Amino acid sequence: MTLIGTLRQRVPFRGRRSTGTEPTGVTALAPGDAGTTAATSAAPAIEIPPSDPLFGFLQAATGVVELDRLELDSPAVRELRDAGIRIVVPLVAQGELIGALYLGPRLSDQDYSSDDRKLLSTLAAQAAPAIRVAQLVREQAAEIQARERLEQEMRVATMIQQQFLPHELPELPGWQVAAHYAPARAVGGDFYDFIALPGDRIGVVVGDVTGKGVPAALLMARTQSVLRSEAPHLASPGAVLARANEILLPEMPARMFVTCLYLVIEPATGRVTYANAGHNLPVVRGPDGVAELRATGMPLGLLPGRTYDEKEATLGPGQTVLLYSDGIDEAHAPDGEMFGLPRVRALMASEATGSELVDHVLESLHAFVGRDWDQEDDITLVALDRTGALEAAIAARADGPAEGSPAVIAPPPLRADEVLLRLTLPGADGNERIAMDRVADAVSPLGIDPTRLERLKTAVSEAAMNAIEYGSRSDPAVPVEIEVAVVAGDLVVRITDRGLSGPLEGTEEPDLDAKLAGSQKPRGWGLFLIRHMVDAMDVATAGPVQTVTLTVHLGGGEHVEAV
């Protein structure tokens, strides 16, 4: 085999200086005997580490290096000599040692001639750039493949995270809801959610996991899963956050935690209860200007046994609350200035609502950070507006009680320790059954005897049906509110409607004979039944709002209505 032929087999050597910070050695296949294919195929690959003096020597060499003449205290040289290598031809491209050719003794046992050495030098000079190009192509292909694999994985991660975010915004009667979510990377650690709760309430969550990218996204998914599973079973927002903290704490990776704001809305009344685990305070726009809904609490996953302040507010018609993450207020302009809470408050002071408000905030943010902004953190915005539509419809019904109608007397408020149940139902036909069942559940601890309980259920269902049919005109968007309480030894059930059909008039007393004769309609038994089923029924009005109060004495006195 000729020298060229041998070299052709040897050229695809392994190893070159890596692109990493720590250089690896160079390696070439070494022919133990340049004249025998069998020997060459078994030749060992000898690596020259960058720390070996030979590495630097070869990098600076201008031609072939004859090991016998080399005076260098080098482990690599000794290893090469032991392997029978006589000549090393460095392959240098653009000043970088990318490999070397090792040659053993000639078959003739004669020394390599000067022509041989020139030929090898020429060959190495021409081969090195080509080999380098081949190396670069191969490295680039590997990098592209790795990048494509990573991008594919990120696409999957993005899709998975999208599954955890709400697919659609909730439709709340009398409310307008808008949301925006923009992770800083393919996946983010911010999250928001809407959780349907018993009693037609809705939970609204906005949270932020420390960090960004996949680790934050995984923790975000876990946190959201915990909140979704726990929220429907726990009455108060503070209890939900405390429970989530206990569940997440043992699972929390080092140096990670979750901030979270949890807010529960009663859409019909505008009542909002909320608790905060270290998240940005929501901003609310009301008749007195812009304010924050303040509640304090430690982020989730930091310390055990945390409790969370629970606060309450009522959003009136026309009021707006904005929930947001720190990707907004902590965004920086090119000069380093931070967007800040004052700008958020100023934006809230505008008249914008819903998606218009969200767009307004985002436009202002982008104008502030500039065109070349590299988004620093995930961004989440949730805007909740209590529109005045529902109340306007009610107000249009009546400006006040008509002359001769019942006195405007609202029933006194119930004390919290008296209340067994507060329930708001859409004014939809059939919901009187829900009212009846919920009231029955609420009074079950009182041990009312079955006969009286059945009477109460009938009275509640009839009163709720009246409220839905007349007070709400069977419009699900017009709510009916129900309160159950024990007041001074009496069980009190209040059913409040919006009086869209006007106050209950003194309806005609039903007379079965008249109904059978056709002089009265077959219907009209509701109020009659209610009066006979409970110890007292009172009707109070305040503006268009009407409250029917049912009273049952709990002292054991059997209610018997003379007929």
Place this chain on the structure above:
Amino acid sequence: MSRPFSADVVATAPEPRIALHGDITADADPGLPDAYAAATSGGPRSVLLDFADVGFMNSTGIALVVELLADAMQHGRSLRATGLSQHYREIFEITRLAEHITVVADPATETAAAGGTA
């Protein structure tokens, strides 16, 4: 939990029986009148309303019963009711339906006052 209304007409002679199921509310219209029309197509002198499988009845349901009773009285037909719970027996008393509809515990032993056809 609410249960949808349904009715089965059992053509027992001389008094057909209408077996009522579920809730008697506005949703029982037209199921209840239709069942009554089917039960009276042969002109019986009496019809038995069986409430044993009725869990809930509201004032609208009572109004439907009033309509059946009005029709029955126009045609000289009597109505009987069985299977009423204590609570709905009380409501039949309060509304005076019980004055016109004979409430029986066991229709087999308490036979209808009049047999034959109207």
